[in-house]
Amino acid sequence: MNSKFESLLDLYGADLNSWPDQTAAQKAREAAMRDPEFRSRLDAAKRIDASFGALANALDKSPSIEAGLAAMQSSMLTQIEAQAQRRRAFSSRTLMRLAASVVIACGLGIGVGQIVPDQTLVQADAHDQLLLGTSDGSTHNGDR
């Protein structure tokens, strides 16, 4: 039996179609046809592949794994909740929103200040006029 094919079988597995060298795969097919010993090796390798497939299938459908998974998810969500809250509070997006709010508030404040006159200044001007009169020298009382 050609030990080269046996080595390739161990290296690339029993699925000859997946071998990177398809010329070698074709030669291995021919070897399997004429050499019962290599055929037996190939069959054993195929049984291993099938067993792995059956095991993977059994694991995928296992109710024990499904139940374990549900418990695991619930436990993990409990574990991460506090950290998730902190992340939400300090996430860059939240901080950016906060910064944007501050900028908008400042902008609004400046804008409103320019449109609406400061009431204290208006009152102070009124008092000055009452006490000191206007620039033409008259007071409210002096008109008489």
Next chain:
Amino acid sequence: MSPEHSDGAVRKDSELMRRIGTGDTGAFRQIMTEHGPRLIRLAYGVTGRLDEAEDIAQEALLTLWRTAPDWQAKATIAAYLRTVATRKAIDVLRQRKFQVDDYQLDELHDPGQGPLVDLERSQDMTQLLEQLAQMPERQRAALVLAHFENRSHREAAEIMEIDVEAYSSLLARARRALRRKIEQSQQEEGGGKRDEQQI
């Protein structure tokens, strides 16, 4: 480039990780549902214990959660989790204080649905698990990455942090050891059948 490593997949995962980084537990739940079963399967393949496999899967997912704020969009979530889980599973095997001679198979059985697979396949599977249990941890991991995870030699070598030639050699040795056991049992079965016929 496999679909898992395409730029689109990396970008999509990157967005998911950004959400997790900002505390989105819904996005994390999505990852747990999508990748949890596969991680348990992988870890079970290496350790042979369901309880340990669940712990490993949980640790891998929590590592991902912790990594999320600093996530670099270099790999997919699946590739990251697979790497973490494989390495943890190998560590668990190395640190085991007691030798476990066989894989837990009974817990996979669903009593409500009868036998999992037909008898011959079930016997093969039992035999496979018996042989796996006797293998060194790195050979088990090499087989699991090739047969459960369908990883290429290059990808599996990256996960195991060894060069491709070393991985290929590891996998070939593991396959040969398994195959010889199966061949041996086939011969014994054949011999047994011949003996029965003679009787």
